Amino acid sequence: MDLLQLRYFQTVAHFEHMTKAAKKLTIAQPSLSQTISRLEDELGFPLFDREGRNIKLNEYGKIFLKRVDRAFSELDSAKLEMEELAGESENRISLSVMHTPLLPNIISEFRQEYPSAKFQVGMHSPFRIVDQLEKGEIDLCVTYFPIETEGISWVNLMEDEVFIIVPDSHPLAKRESIHLLEVADEQFIHMEPTNPFRMLTDRFCEKAGFTPNIAFELEEPGFIQNYVEAGLGVSFLTEHTLRYSHHDKIVALHIDQPICKRTIGMAWKKERYTSMVVREFREFMVEYFKKLD
Secondary structure, eight states: OOHHHHHHHHHHHHHTOHHHHHHHHTSOHHHHHHHHHHHHHHHTSOOEEEETTEEEEOHHHHHHHHHHHHHHHHHHHHHHHHHHHTTOOOOEEEEEESSOTTHHHHHHHHHHHOTTOEEEEEEOOHHHHHHHHHHTOOSEEEESSOOOOTTEEEEEEEEEEEEEEEETTSGGGGOSEEEGGGGTTSEEEEEOTTSHHHHHHHHHHHHHTOOOEEEEEESOGGGHHHHHHTTSOBEEEEHHHHTTOOOTTEEEEEEEESOOEEEEEEEEESSSOOOHHHHHHHHHHHHHHHHHO
């Protein structure tokens, strides 16, 4: 068993498709299939269930993949630690986030202190973020779904209130606060059902006793305020986002019942080696949000 075999297995397990994996690895499919077969023979267990041309990672494969991911994460950490010891660190920070307008300002302020810091930033769902953390693919994540997974550290950064927004011509626009049930009959403008913020606000509506009537589903959250401003419906928006809103013709209403808040936090893998610049950025984030509050 060698590292090349394990890397090939990891790629096949990701795609669950020999042809796609072979293309990604730039090798011939028969050669890849033979490598996986030899690995299975060596282990004494099949790693995939095969049905014709289709393959699917089985329970043995899932157990093995978890350990392989951990092994490669450890090797990557060792390389990073040695580079830092030798003074050859790239000062790179890999970060996964959910939508947060604050991030450009945070990075800008941090780079004033650490101009050599380089950022690799991705936007992903909370499920993908947890997977990335467990596999050691990222240094940090910022999300509003608390991660309570073994081996993952989590710190709360801020509580973010969720408001209802209406056009300034709406009958409720003169109010400062409402019960969520008062907009049960309104047409809502929101994101797709699989969007994490949509899932969160759907639960708020469920607590209030209704299912929102979604008249418009948008892929880009930045357009929601435009639709509300045009009088096409109402929507949800967070205090965090409202701070950076430049829409004068919408009104944000506090929700008295139920309590509508989300917790923004930061997570990282405990066992993953973190470079000095990552540790500094982690501390910077905590202090930044303390000042924000």
